[in-house]
Every structure is written in C-alpha cells, then in structure tokens.
Amino acid sequence: MGAIEGGEVINGSSWHDEEKIFVSVRMRPLSQKEIDRNDISDWECINDTTIMYRNSLCVSERSMYPTAYTFDRVFRSNCLTRQVYEEGAKEVALSVVSGINASVFAYGQTSSGKTYTMSGITEHTLKDIFGYIERHKEREFFLKFSAMEIYNESVRDLLSEDITPLRLLDDPERGTIVEKLTEESLKDWNHFKELLSICEAQRQIGETALNEASSRSHQILRLTIESSGREFSGNISPSILSATVNFVDLAGSERASQSLSAGARLKEGCHINRSLLTLGTVIRKLSKGRIGHIPFRDSKLTRILQSSLGGNARTSIICTLSPARSHVEQSRNTLLFASCAKEVATNAQVNVVMSDKALVKHLQKEVARLESELRNPGPVPASDHSVAALLSEKDLQIAKLKEEIADLASQRDLAKSEAEALRRQAIDGRPSMVWEVTPYPKLRVRGFWENETSTPDILTTEHEGNETSIKTFDAAQYSDGHSGIDSESRLDHGNNFEDGSFHSHPSPQIPIPDWSASHHGARHDEIEEYSDGNSEDFCKEVRCIEVEDQSMGRQAIVALSLEEKAGDLASIVVAKGDEGKQESMPQDAKIDISSDAFVDESSPVQPPSVLQDVVKRELTGPRNFRLFRSRSCKASFASNDSFITFDAPGKNHDTPPSGYERDYYEQPDGCHRFPSNLKHDSQSCQNYSDCIAEDVWISPKAESTTDQRCLSSCYFPSEAENGTILREQMSAAKLVDDMESNIRGPERHFRDVGLDPIGDDSGNTKDWIAEFKILQKDVIRFWDACNVSLAHRTYFFLLFKGSPTDKLYMEAELRRLSLVKQRFLALPNGQMAEVVSSSLRDLRRERQMLSKQLQNKLTRQEREKLFQSWHINLTSKNRSLQLADRLWTDIEDMDHIARSAQVVANLIGFLQPDQHSSDEMIYGCEFTPRRLSGKTSWWKSTVRSLL
Numbered sequence: 001m002g003a004i005e006g007g008e009v010i011n012g013s014s015w016h017d018e019e020k021i022f023v024s025v026r027m028r029p030l031s032q033k034e035i036d037r038n039d040i041s042d043w044e045c046i047n048d049t050t051i052m053y054r055n056s057l058c059v060s061e062r063s064m065y066p067t068a069y070t071f072d073r074v075f076r077s078n079c080l081t082r083q084v085y086e087e088g089a090k091e092v093a094l095s096v097v098s099g100i101n102a103s104v105f106a107y108g109q110t111s112s113g114k115t116y117t118m119s120g121i122t123e124h125t126l127k128d129i130f131g132y133i134e135r136h137k138e139r140e141f142f143l144k145f146s147a148m149e150i151y152n153e154s155v156r157d158l159l160s161e162d163i164t165p166l167r168l169l170d171d172p173e174r175g176t177i178v179e180k181l182t183e184e185s186l187k188d189w190n191h192f193k194e195l196l197s198i199c200e201a202q203r204q205i206g207e208t209a210l211n212e213a214s215s216r217s218h219q220i221l222r223l224t225i226e227s228s229g230r231e232f233s234g235n236i237s238p239s240i241l242s243a244t245v246n247f248v249d250l251a252g253s254e255r256a257s258q259s260l261s262a263g264a265r266l267k268e269g270c271h272i273n274r275s276l277l278t279l280g281t282v283i284r285k286l287s288k289g290r291i292g293h294i295p296f297r298d299s300k301l302t303r304i305l306q307s308s309l310g311g312n313a314r315t316s317i318i319c320t321l322s323p324a325r326s327h328v329e330q331s332r333n334t335l336l337f338a339s340c341a342k343e344v345a346t347n348a349q350v351n352v353v354m355s356d357k358a359l360v361k362h363l364q365k366e367v368a369r370l371e372s373e374l375r376n377p378g379p380v381p382a383s384d385h386s387v388a389a390l391l392s393e394k395d396l397q398i399a400k401l402k403e404e405i406a407d408l409a410s411q412r413d414l415a416k417s418e419a420e421a422l423r424r425q426a427i428d429g430r431p432s433m434v435w436e437v438t439p440y441p442k443l444r445v446r447g448f449w450e451n452e453t454s455t456p457d458i459l460t461t462e463h464e465g466n467e468t469s470i471k472t473f474d475a476a477q478y479s480d481g482h483s484g485i486d487s488e489s490r491l492d493h494g495n496n497f498e499d500g501s502f503h504s505h506p507s508p509q510i511p512i513p514d515w516s517a518s519h520h521g522a523r524h525d526e527i528e529e530y531s532d533g534n535s536e537d538f539c540k541e542v543r544c545i546e547v548e549d550q551s552m553g554r555q556a557i558v559a560l561s562l563e564e565k566a567g568d569l570a571s572i573v574v575a576k577g578d579e580g581k582q583e584s585m586p587q588d589a590k591i592d593i594s595s596d597a598f599v600d601e602s603s604p605v606q607p608p609s610v611l612q613d614v615v616k617r618e619l620t621g622p623r624n625f626r627l628f629r630s631r632s633c634k635a636s637f638a639s640n641d642s643f644i645t646f647d648a649p650g651k652n653h654d655t656p657p658s659g660y661e662r663d664y665y666e667q668p669d670g671c672h673r674f675p676s677n678l679k680h681d682s683q684s685c686q687n688y689s690d691c692i693a694e695d696v697w698i699s700p701k702a703e704s705t706t707d708q709r710c711l712s713s714c715y716f717p718s719e720a721e722n723g724t725i726l727r728e729q730m731s732a733a734k735l736v737d738d739m740e741s742n743i744r745g746p747e748r749h750f751r752d753v754g755l756d757p758i759g760d761d762s763g764n765t766k767d768w769i770a771e772f773k774i775l776q777k778d779v780i781r782f783w784d785a786c787n788v789s790l791a792h793r794t795y796f797f798l799l800f801k802g803s804p805t806d807k808l809y810m811e812a813e814l815r816r817l818s819l820v821k822q823r824f825l826a827l828p829n830g831q832m833a834e835v836v837s838s839s840l841r842d843l844r845r846e847r848q849m850l851s852k853q854l855q856n857k858l859t860r861q862e863r864e865k866l867f868q869s870w871h872i873n874l875t876s877k878n879r880s881l882q883l884a885d886r887l888w889t890d891i892e893d894m895d896h897i898a899r900s901a902q903v904v905a906n907l908i909g910f911l912q913p914d915q916h917s918s919d920e921m922i923y924g925c926e927f928t929p930r931r932l933s934g935k936t937s938w939w940k941s942t943v944r945s946l947l
C-alpha cells in the first residue's frame with residue numbers, strides 16, 4: 001500500500017482503474033488464557049509480507065496446507081494498531097475525502113482481535129479525516145454517520161432506539177440501500193464519541209436481551225462525506241464529491257459447530273454463517289475473476305457490502321489470527337480466505353455530484369470551448385477527410401449541446417412560471433402548498449400483525465363449501481404456505497359495509513403494503529422471508545401527514561411544492577406511499593418535474609447523452625468519473641408507490657354492470673373509451689405493436705367480438721398470451737407509452753400542471769366535470785396498467801371527486817405516472833423483469849392482506865352480504881380472497897370502481913377528514929417481533945477509551 005505523504009491522500013498515486021483488495025494479516029499475542037493452558041504459538045511473521053506455520057507438518061498435512069502465506073502486509077503480534085492503520089488501512093479509508101468509496105473489514109475467528117483492531121482503525125481514520133478537514137478550510141465538508149448491526153440475517157439501526165429490523169432496498173443506481181437507516185450529521189470528534197456511545201447503548205440493549213455477550217453479529221459503521229469547493233481534474237466544475245467509508249467488524253468466522261450449540265442457537269449460527277458463508281463464496285468467486293453468477297444477494301451482509309466487494313470501492317481486509325496451536329484450523333481457514341481476497345479486483349471511481357446549475361454552466365462552457373475550437377482549429381489534421389470529419393463531429397456536438405441547454409433552460413423557465421402560478425394560487429387562498437413529501441392523509445394504520453397469532457389465514461380457512469365457482473380466481477397465486485383457521489363465525493355485528501356505515505371493530509387494521517420496495521424488483525430472499533412469517537415486509541412504519549385544504553374544507557393528498565431558489569428547477573411533490581424513503585428524505589425533498597430525467601435525489605443520474613459523450617471523451621485522467629445529480633438541486637424520486645408492472649392479472653367481468661358510466665360526457669352510451677392510438681384490426685393485431693389507430697369506443701355488446709378480444713389482449717395480455725416476461729413487459733411498456741400519448745392530448749398538456757385550475761376553467765363547470773371524468777378514467781387505466789396499490793387508488797379516488805381544484809391533482813397524478821413509466825423504460829431489461837414481478841407480488845400481497853382484513857373486520861353475516869353483492873358463491877372456497885381479487889379489476893366500469901374503493905376504504909380504515917383529531921395526523925406503527933442479539937460491541941473499548 002502506498003504511503004500517505006504529510007497526511008494527505010495522494011489521489012491515484014498507487015492506484016489504477018482496477019486495483020486488488022488490500023489484504024493484511026494481523027497476528028495477536030497469545031492470550032493469558034492460552035498461556036495458562038500451555039498453548040504454543042505456531043505462527044511466525046518471517047518478514048513484512050509472509051507469515052509461516054512453524055510447527056512441522058506431517059506428510060499428509062504437507063500436501064494439504066501451505067506452510068507460508070504471502071499478503072500485502074503481515075503484522076507481528078507486537079505491532080501497534082497505529083501501525084496496522086498506517087500501513088494496512090489508512091490509504092484506503094482516507095480515499096473517502098477524495099470522493100472514492102472505501103471499506104475496511106476485519107475478518108477472523110472469535111477473540112482473534114477484530115474488535116481490538118477495528119476500534120483503533122476507526123478512531124485513527126476519524127481523527128485523520130477531521131484533521132484533513134481542518135487543513136482544507138477552503139472546501140466545504142458534510143459528514144453523515146450511521147451504524148448498523150446484522151444479526152440472524154436481519155439489519156438493525158444502532159443509532160435508533162427502534163429495534164425493528166431494517167429492510168434492504170434495491171436502488172437502480174446505488175445498488176442495495178438500507179431503508180430508514182438513521183444518518184446523523186457528524187459535526188466533530190466529540191460528536192463522533194457521542195454517537196459511538198449511543199451505538200454502544202443500543203448494542204447493550206441487544207446483549208441484555210440475549211443475556212450473553214457474543215460475537216455473533218456483524219457490525220458496520222458508515223461515514224459518508226460530501227465535499228465541494230474544489231475542482232477535480234479540471235473538467236467538471238463546480239463539483240461535489242460524495243463517498244462513503246464502511247468500517248466492518250465481522251462476526252467470528254469459526255464454524256457454527258464450534259461456537260454454537262443446538263436448537264435456536266444453531267439457527268442463529270446458520271444465519272450468521274449464511275452471511276459469512278456467502279461472503280466466503282463471493283470472495284472465492286470474485287477471486288477467480290467475475291465469471292458466472294456471484295451470489296451477492298444470498299445474504300444481507302453481501303448485499304449491503306456488494307460495492308465494497310469488487311465494485312466501486314477501495315477495500316482493505318485485515319485478517320486477524322490467534323497464533324495458538326489450538327486454533328490452527330481456524331487460522332488456516334482465515335489465511336485461505338485472505339488468500340482468495342487478495343485476488344479480488346475492485347474498480348473504485350471518483351463519485352462526482354453535479355447540480356443542475358453546474359450542469360448548465362458546464363454545457364455552456366463546453367459550447368463556448370467547442371465553438372472557439374471551430375473558429376481556431378489549431379494544427380491542421382493530416383488529411384482533408386479527417387478535418388471534415390472532425391468539423392462535422394464538432395458541429396454535431398455543438399448542436400446537441402445547444403439543444404441540451406435550450407432544454408434545460410426551458411425546463412427552468414417552465415418551473416419558474418409554474419412556481420409563480422402556484423404562488424399566486426396560494427396567495428389567493430386556494431389549496432395549501434405543502435413543503436414536504438406527504439403520504440396519504442387521514443390514513444389510520446395499525447399493526448395488523450399485532451394479533452398475528454389470532455389472525456386466521458385465508459388460504460386454508462374456508463374448509464366448508466364446494467369448489468370455487470369463479471373460474472378466473474386462482475387462489476394458488478396467493479399462497480404463502482401458511483395455514484390458518486376460519487374466522488367466519490368470530491364476529492357478530494351488523495354493519496353495512498359497502499355503504500360506508502360500517503363501524504370498525506377494535507381489530508387490527510391493515511398495514512399498507514410497502515410501496516417503496518416494489519419498484520426495486522423481486523428478490524427471492526424476500527419472498528423467502530415473506531413465507532417464513534418473520535418477514536421484514538411486515539415491518540411497516542407508516543407516517544401519515546394531514547394536509548388541510550382550508551379553502552375547500554377537505555384534505556389534499558397531493559402535495560405540491562416549489563423550488564424557490566432562483567435558477568433551480570421547480571418541483572412537484574405528489575402524494576406518495578414510500579414511507580421508508582420519506583424517512584430518509586430531507587424535509588424539503590422534491591421531485592423535479594421539469595426534467596425528462598426524473599430522478600431520485602439519491603440516485604445517480606445519467607447525464608444527457610451529449611454530456612456523456614463529452615465527458616467520456618474529455619476525461620482522460622487516471623480515473624473515471626461518475627456523475628450524479630446534486631442534492632442541491634433537491635431532485636427526489638418520490639413516486640415509488642406506483643408499481644410499474646404490466647402483467648395483467650386475469651380481468652374479472654363478474655362485477656355487475658355500471659350506472660356510473662352513463663354520466664360520462666361525449667362518450668357513446670355504455671361504451672368504453674380506449675386510447676386513441678390503438679387499432680384493433682382482428683386480422684393483424686397479434687401484439688401490441690400492431691395496434692395503432694384512432695380512438696376506439698367499445699360497446700359492451702361488442703365485448704365478445706374478435707375486435708374486442710384483440711383490443712383487450714393488446715391492453716392486457718392474458719396469461720396465455722404473455723409469453724416471456726420480457727415480451728410482456730416490453731409490450732406493457734409500450735402500452736403505457738401509448739396511454740401517455742393519449743393522455744397528453746392537445747388539450748391536456750402536462751405543462752398545465754401548476755396552473756390555476758379555477759382560472760383555467762372558470763365559468764365552464766360543465767366542461768370541467770366532463771374533463772375530470774376523462775382524466776379520472778385515464779388515471780384509473782394508468783393505475784391498472786402500473787399495478788398501483790389499491791390503497792393508493794382508493795385514497796385518490798375518494799378524495800378527488802371532481803371539484804375544480806382537483807384538476808391540478810389529477811394532472812399531477814398523470815404526470816407522476818408517466819414519469820414513473822419513463823423511469824421504468826430506462827431500466828435495463830433484467831431490472832424491468834424484477835420490477836414487473838415485484839409489483840405484481842406486492843399487489844397480490846395487498847389483496848391477500850385485504851382479504852384477511854375482511855375476515856377480521858366483518859361478521860359472518862356482513863361478509864355473506866358482501867359476497868352476495870359481489871356475486872361470490874357462498875359455498876365456494878376462499879371467498880374473502882375471491883372478493884379481494886375482484887377489487888379494482890374492471891377499470892372501465894366506474895360503478896365497479898366506486899364499489900371497490902368503498903370496500904377498500906372500509907377495510908383499511910380510511911376515515912373522512914372530520915373523523916380525525918389533529919394528533920392523529922402522523923401515525924406510525926411497528927409490526928415486527930423484537931429481535932435479540934448479542935456481540936460485544938467493537939466500539940465499546942473505543943467509547944471507554946474516549947469518555
């Protein structure tokens with residue numbers, strides 16, 4: 001490992017695009033215990049890089065085990081931690097101040113000195129970082145600290161008193177992220193000490209609960225540094241660097257058989273070893289050079305640390321050893337792991353964050369530079385041909401850059417005008433603006449799983465009766481392997497459910513499905529978790545913030561906000577159900593609606609293509625750069641509640657015919673309106689791409705005709721027609737595309753979002769009502785195509801019933817959905833498939849939860865009445881699930897939609913605005929059983945030494 005001169009990190013001095021994990025071995029002295037039992041030290045560091053087994057090996061052993069092992073560095077038993085830090089971790093760890101991710105691991109058996117080493121390494125790193133900041137006052141630094149523990153394959157926040165396990169989410173750009181992990185802004189050294197003591201206190205709670213201190217958990221301290229104020233490599237300015245350093249103290253690497261006993265402990269050991277085992281497998285496979293599948297996703301540890309293991313991070317692994325003969329087997333295992341690790345290559349990059357303003361400036365500079373190059377061509381290239389080629393290439397670049405600039409400028413102007421319009425609207429006393437991302441207002445959510453033991457499982461509850469008479473219903477799709485009991489006879493109240501006069505029983509209420517996870521793709525381990533009854537998916541915390549629309553006397557669930565900073569893009573925040581994201585999002589997080597690239601604040605953004613080209617060509621230094629959108633532009637992706645999936649579950653046409661439909665204006669009586677650019681030629685319409693034509697009005701009478709079948713299949717391909725998931729999602733993506741173009745009719749541009757709806761439509765209420773109904777139908781179709789959660793649909797549907805101000809919200813919702821679609825279409829194929837299956841799974845789960853809620857909340861009579869009204873055979877099986885399966889399925893039947901919304905609203909306890917007191921505005925709940933853990937905190941000694 002290269003030296004650090006004068007405490008400064010030398011960028012790239014001993015570092016290339018691809019470098020190997022830096023692996024060192026630290027041997028501790030024999031412990032008193034080992035000495036007392038006359039154990040012998042069998043290992044010797046014969047120089048700075050080689051450790052040797054001293055005891056003579058028998059012939060069979062010689063063929064199996066090497067006697068000498070060479071690493072980047074080996075540290076004798078008398079080495080101080082300071083030296084281990086200086087020579088084994090410092091350069092890697094301090095890369096973080098230069099915008100490069102870093103990780104330092106300690107690996108080794110229990111009592112080999114991992115904690116002893118990591119506490120020192122962390123201290124030294126932090127001191128050096130604060131020293132570096134002190135010396136670079138010209139730059140601004142922003143430090144964030146977090147800490148987590150992985151125990152029994154569940155992740156816990158060590159800075160929070162909440163012991164609920166944290167979920168892991170997949171971010172398309174950042175990989176796995178830990179949901180709701182507390183991030184403290186780290187101010188100084190004293191603050192760091194405070195935070196360590198908080199972590200230690202949390203750790204002790206875990207230990208006390210387990211009544212035993214052990215080393216069976218993995219602990220990760222994480223420090224993220226953002227810095228600005230300096231130009232890097234001259235090409236990107238102004239820039240912000242953002243990088244994270246992880247300090248990882250792994251659980252003891254000894255085998256479960258050695259450290260743990262039977263029963264529950266064995267289970268614990270298995271979990272811990274699952275992480276360690278996967279770590280070993282990942283390292284082994286990576287050491288052979290990224291061939292084949294690398295099972296990062298097989299454990300929480302490897303998922304969280306994926307980028308540190310062969311990804312965008314510099315990594316140092318310190319393997320700790322006991323020299324004792326009695327531990328020779330474990331020591332050899334550790335050395336074997338270390339040998340594999342040193343073959344693993346990583347590919348760290350400087351993480352540059354750019355703000356929109358910076359991007360515009362940069363592009364302007366580029367244009368100026370290229371234009372001046374054109375004016376003063378400099379040395380003439382060898383041939384006329386190459387001159388011409390160069391000139392035309394430059395012309396092209398200039399044209400593209402100008403386009404980009406114009407685009408960004410128009411987005412900014414649009415945003416400003418929208419801001420102005422909204423500000424005017426706010427002043428006029430129109431719907432209140434909310435400067436915060438808000439999920440559903442008036443949403444009451446309680447711990448459905450609090451009564452889990454008494455909650456019957458629908459899948460096996462309804463033993464009585466015949467086979468289901470509903471052919472389209474497939475109960476197997478909901479099977480989670482659980483069984484339950486019939487609760488039909490448990491309750492005996494007589495509420496009228498569908499008309500809303502139902503009075504809630506004091507039974508638990510339904511948890512809102514996890515919106516945020518849904519667009520991140522299906523993961524087999526999460527499916528597994530779901531099925532084991534201990535799922536993290538059941539760990540919900542729902543925050544609901546009430547938004548009072550004073551002038552209209554009702555609640556608004558769409559929150560609008562404006563970016564007031566001059567020059568920044570305007571933003572709009574739409575009601576969202578991603579409670580996890582909300583937790584981790586800054587209060588003023590906003591969605592950038594004016595950019596085509598709809599992005600997560602935290603997600604790296606693809607720069608415009610031209611910029612990419614320019615950057616690629618221009619950045620010829622020793623490093624690659626990753627471009628991110630800056631936090632300063634407050635861009636935030638806040639619409640994860642829309643599960644983009646296009647796998648249409650079987651449509652249910654059993655719902656009684658609608659009377660609602662007739663209210664629609666200009667629509668042929670009883671006909672369904674389909675997007676204008678679909679054609680339904682029965683001969684040629686084999687797939688969606690064949691279906692392009694003008695408006696289609698389908699009479700119910702024609703529903704069984706070939707044309708209608710063809711059209712339906714274009715919209716909602718049946719299971720049989722789906723073919724591969726990929727084909728399905730591609731056509732579905734096109735579907736949404738076309739839906740969007742339909743929605744973007746000449747009279748309904750998204751540019752209108754934010755304009756005063758009353759002003760627009762004053763004096764023309766009739767027109768507005770008609771338009772509202774069209775918008776509402778468009779939204780409903782979008783929801784269906786995107787498998788948006790039923791709860792979201794319900795809230796939205798019930799809250800926006802056509803008042804003039806609803807135009808804003810309807811258009812915002814359409815805009816949001818179209819942006820979600822854009823994001824979906826931007827995903828690589830593999831991730832599209834994940835998103836599709838994940839969203840479908842979430843929707844199924846939601847239906848399943850609704851069916852359970854149906855059993856919890858209603859008496860047998862109520863249920864039977866409801867089943868009858870939905871034409872569900874009372875003697876069939878899984879009736880609750882059948883009902884849940886029908887909700888929100890017939891999107892062209894507004895009566896069906898209204899009834900579905902009523903049922904869902906009652907099931908999830910959606911209260912009318914006046915039913916709430918203000919202290920219920922924010923409502924949170926936890927569902928997951930308490931988890932115990934234990935490991936002597938690796939910063940315990942640090943805290944002790946510091947306090």
Ligand SMILES: Nc1ncnc2c1ncn2[C@@H]1O[C@H](COP(=O)(O)OP(=O)(O)OP(=O)(O)O)[C@@H](O)[C@H]1O
Nearest residue numbers: 028029109110111112113114115116117215251252
């Ligand atoms: N290099 C060293 N020099 C002196 N003592 C050491 C050294 N390394 C470890 N020790 C001592 O050995 C004991 C075990 O160390 P430590 O707790 O760090 O092990 P560990 O690998 O973290 O164990 P666990 O996996 O159980 O957490 C401690 O008492 C520690 O002070």
